Amino acid sequence: MTDIITADVTVRPATPQDRPAVERLWLMFRHDLSEFGGALPAADGTFRSERVGCAFSAPGWAAYLLASGDHPAGFAFVRGLEGPVRVLNSFFVVRGARRRGVGLRAVREVLTRHPGPWEIAHQQDNPAAAGFWQRVAEDLAGEAWTREPRPVPDRPDLAPDLWISFTVTG
Known part of the structure; x- marks a missing residue:
């Protein structure tokens, strides 16, 4: 039995030792998104996971x-750190931590670590994501x-993705 998650959240760079936990969280993330894109898992029950590999090793x-x-509550993948615009490539908070302020606190922490222009996409057909990203x-x-x-x-x-763009100051 795990503890009930509160709005307290820590955000830290994921290490190679964290990769197995992030890969399991990735499956939950892709499962959630399958509602909007109709993706089914592969025969082994997994979803495409190239982004996990990129997040841990790509420049x-x-x-x-x-x-x-002590409980993993989600992950964030950022790309474009070497370019003019950062992209929040993937962001996930487990369902048990949603609507408790965890997502807003975590995304604020991730984005402010990398000041500058940002772009974030979400599914047009996902009203919960639309409301969340507008608040962010x-x-x-x-x-x-x-x-x-x-x-x-x-x-x-x-349907097209909706992309939000803004600049985060340091």
Whole structure:
């Protein structure tokens, strides 16, 4: 039995020792997203996971582990750290930690570690994500943010993703 998660959250760079936990969290993340893209797991029950590998080893990427006490509560993958715009490539909070302030605290911590221009995408058909990311943009940028639909690469059958853009100051 695990403890109930509170709004207390720590965010730290994920280490190679954290990778197995992040890979299991990734499965939960992809499962949640399958509702919006219709993706099914592979025959072995896993989902595509190239981004996990990139987050742990590709230049310009960073992986973060979110925790509540001793319990993993989610992850964040950032890319574009060597370019002009950072992209929050993937962000996940376990369901038991949602609506408790964990996500907002964690994403604020991740984004402020890398000041500058940011872009974050979410599924147009996901109203919970739309509300969350709007709160994040308003919290970090006030009214100085934009939202635009962009087609999902190689998936003309899906609704466009919504991309929000804003700048985080140090």
